[in-house]
Amino acid sequence: MNAALSTRNFFTPLAFALTLIATSVTATLPASAAADPAAEAFVTDISAKAIDIISDKATSRTEKETAFGTLLDAHADLPKIAGFALGQYVRLPTPEQKAEYLKLVRNFVIKVYVTRLSDYHNEKLPITGSQAKGANQAIVDSQINFTNGREPVKVTWWLVKDKSGAYRIFDVNVVGIWLAQEQRSSFTSVIANNGGDFDALLKDLSKKVADADAAPQ
Amino acid sequence: MTDHNMNSVARTLNQSFKMAGLALMLSLAACATRPDPANPAAVQAYEEANDPIEPLNRYFFELNRFLDIILLKPVATWYDGIVPDPGKQGVRNVLDNLRSFVVVANDGLQGQWSQAGSDATRFGINSTVGVLGIFDPATGWGYPQHREDLGQTFGTYGIPEGPYLFVPVLGPSPPRDLVGYFGDSFFDPMTYIFWDGPYTVPVTRTVLNGIDIRARNLDTLDQIERTSVDFYSTVRSLYRQSRNNEIANGKSDVDNLPDIDDLNFDTNEPQAVSPQ
Numbered sequence: 001m002n003a004a005l006s007t008r009n010f011f012t013p014l015a016f017a018l019t020l021i022a023t024s025v026t027a028t029l030p031a032s033a034a035a036d037p038a039a040e041a042f043v044t045d046i047s048a049k050a051i052d053i054i055s056d057k058a059t060s061r062t063e064k065e066t067a068f069g070t071l072l073d074a075h076a077d078l079p080k081i082a083g084f085a086l087g088q089y090v091r092l093p094t095p096e097q098k099a100e101y102l103k104l105v106r107n108f109v110i111k112v113y114v115t116r117l118s119d120y121h122n123e124k125l126p127i128t129g130s131q132a133k134g135a136n137q138a139i140v141d142s143q144i145n146f147t148n149g150r151e152p153v154k155v156t157w158w159l160v161k162d163k164s165g166a167y168r169i170f171d172v173n174v175v176g177i178w179l180a181q182e183q184r185s186s187f188t189s190v191i192a193n194n195g196g197d198f199d200a201l202l203k204d205l206s207k208k209v210a211d212a213d214a215a216p217q
Numbered sequence: 218m219t220d221h222n223m224n225s226v227a228r229t230l231n232q233s234f235k236m237a238g239l240a241l242m243l244s245l246a247a248c249a250t251r252p253d254p255a256n257p258a259a260v261q262a263y264e265e266a267n268d269p270i271e272p273l274n275r276y277f278f279e280l281n282r283f284l285d286i287i288l289l290k291p292v293a294t295w296y297d298g299i300v301p302d303p304g305k306q307g308v309r310n311v312l313d314n315l316r317s318f319v320v321v322a323n324d325g326l327q328g329q330w331s332q333a334g335s336d337a338t339r340f341g342i343n344s345t346v347g348v349l350g351i352f353d354p355a356t357g358w359g360y361p362q363h364r365e366d367l368g369q370t371f372g373t374y375g376i377p378e379g380p381y382l383f384v385p386v387l388g389p390s391p392p393r394d395l396v397g398y399f400g401d402s403f404f405d406p407m408t409y410i411f412w413d414g415p416y417t418v419p420v421t422r423t424v425l426n427g428i429d430i431r432a433r434n435l436d437t438l439d440q441i442e443r444t445s446v447d448f449y450s451t452v453r454s455l456y457r458q459s460r461n462n463e464i465a466n467g468k469s470d471v472d473n474l475p476d477i478d479d480l481n482f483d484t485n486e487p488q489a490v491s492p493q
Contacts, residue, residue, distance in 0.1 A: 083482025084475075088261035090482060098482075112444040131471065136478065139471050156469060160477065170477065173469070176462025177455055181475075185454035186447040188262045192252070193271075193447075196259055204446045211443065 036130045039138035042167045043157050046075050047125045047142065054114070055122045061114065069110050077160055077168040078106055081180050084170075087188040093198045101198075104205040111212035120144060125155065136161040137170075267380055268453065274383040278449050281385060285431075293431035305429065307351040312426050313362060314343050314350025315407065322404035323365035327373050335360050364463065367404075368397030372464035381453055389456040 053059075053067045072078065082105040083090050093101055123144050130140040140157040156173035171180040187201055194200035252259035268274060297305075317340035324333035339360035343350050356362060371393050372378070379392035390398060402408045407419060445451040462469075 079482045080477065080480055083480050084477060086482075087265060088258040090480075092258060102482075108446075115444060116440060133471050133474075134478065139469075154467065158474070175459070176467065176469075177458045178474075181458065182451055182454045183446075185266070186445055186450040189266060189447050189450035192259060192262045192266070196256065201446070208444070208446055215443065 036132045036138045036140070039132075039140050039157075039159050039167055040127045040130045042075075042159065043130075043140045043142060044125075044127060046071070046169065050117065051120065051123065051125065054117050054120065065110050065114050068114055069106065072106070072110065075168055076109075077162060077170050078102065078109070080160065080168075080170055081105070081109075084180055085183040085187045086191075087184050089188060089191050089196075089198070092191070092196065097198050097202065100202055101205075104202060104209065107209045108205050111209055115212065115215075123147065133158075138167065266450070266453075269380050270382070274381060275449055277383045277385045278452070281383075281388065284386070289427065289431050290435070293428050294435060296428050297432040297435060305432070308425060309429055310343070310347070310353045311350045312422065312429065313353075314340060314347070315422065316405075318406055319367075319401045319404045320363055320365045323367060323370045323401075324363070326367075326370045327365065332363055336363055366394075366397055367400040368394035368460070369464045371397055372460070378457070378460065381457075389452065394460065 049071055050068070053064055053071065056064070059067070079102065082102055085105070086092070123146055125142050125144050128141045128143050130138060132138050138159045140159065142155045142157065144153040144155060146152065153175055154173075157169060158171040158173070158178075159167040160170045162168050171178050173179070190201045190204055191198060252263045254260060300308075317336060321333050321336045321340070324330070324336055339355040339362070342355040342358065342360065343353055346352075346354050353362075368378075376393055378394060381389070382391050382395065384390045384395065387395075387398070407422070410418075441451060441455070442448050
């Protein structure tokens with residue numbers, strides 16, 4: 001789209017018509033040479049599963065959360081996400097605090113994203129491109145196309161290979177916002193504003209998880 | 218609203234800006250507690266946040282939330298409920314169309330000449346065929362909307378945003394974007410048309426713009442607030458990330474992402490930094 005814009009001559013109708021054709025051709029071309037088919041297949045599979053869970057009208061929120069949690073355990077690198085969200089404080093918690101923190105982060109992520117994703121039921125998420133990042137990471141671009149005419153939403157997936165070589169989700173970018181970075185900003189801020197007390201973060205996290213449970217279904 | 222009311226709103230706004238200026242000067246003296254230099258994690262967290270006057274920013278953030286609860290949110294909820302969707306879209310289109318001059322000027326300042334041409338054509342089409350900007354036929358004809366402002370232009374020149382700043386009423390406005398905000402008014406013909414008349418037109422525009430943006434984000438903001446451990450720093454992160462995304466015009470730079478290869482959160486690992 002941007003490349004097409006920069007070459008468009010706006011005052012020549014012929015060029016304009018040609019660009020329109022060119023744009024539609026580019027849109028149907030396969031992804032670039034640096035594409036990573038394994039990563040793309042992974043995202044297609046996982047996003048379809050997540051959308052299925054969110055869209056299932058027959059299940060209660062608790063059932064949705066359980067299913068989403070299973071998906072998360074199998075295909076997201078939660079310990080890495082949790083460690084990243086602590087930023088410079090990653091070495092701060094004691095082993096007991098770490099175990100408690102990992103448990104809370106898992107619940108927190110499930111609650112937050114079952115809530116936030118509830119807008120996206122029954123939508124399709126076609127892959128628009130992908131590229132390998134280093135030896136162990138991949139970036140996959142996708143786009144949510146809404147059936148009700150809403151502007152499409154760009155979603156980028158950041159994947160990391162685990163020890164067995166399978167991809168796992170590390171972070172997701174929605175319209176330019178990396179979600180793990182957003183969490184890192186607030187987690188480190190809570191610790192810093194409580195004089196480096198890790199328990200303050202644990203307390204806030206469990207409060208948010210409890211609030212989400214108490215919220216209307 | 219009557220002219221009289223508008224003028225009082227304008228005076229209040231004006232007053233707020235003066236207060237903000239005063240508060241800024243005060244803040245030079247009242248900085249956030251610096252972290253203990255012996256604690257490297259705290260020092261790095263402080264630098265990553267880049268928010269040296271955080272206590273004052275938090276104060277203004279809470280002030281804005283208060284104003285939002287008692288004034289903006291109720292009005293926006295009312296607006297959202299009472300005005301039919303085509304009406305709201307028309308208002309949004311007119312407001313966006315009025316911003317065209319600022320967008321075209323910044324397209325040019327960023328050297329994006331074809332986008333400037335597109336945006337100028339867009340303004341021409343929507344102001345005429347689109348009946349003074351109420352409708353938006355231009356998007357369908359291949360002249361999509363772009364959002365550019367002087368803060369973004371500075372960003373493309375490589376000027377960093379500077380330390381975080383939360384200004385009452387205006388919201389997140391680090392120095393680069395604050396300067397950009399006032400700078401953009403020089404590109405706006407309405408600044409010159411109405412500069413010594415009553416404030417009615419520019420104030421209506423600003424107020425309507427605020428109500429419309431708030432009305433569009435009623436659910437989103439509630440949801441973010443409900444799901445944030447710390448709403449203030451979440452908003453700070455969302456603001457910074459979305460600005461960087463706007464500056465890059467949505468093109469993500471994969472090489473600019475944080476390095477996570479060596480990130481390890483094994484529960485059995487010894488602690489390198491002891492808790493303070």
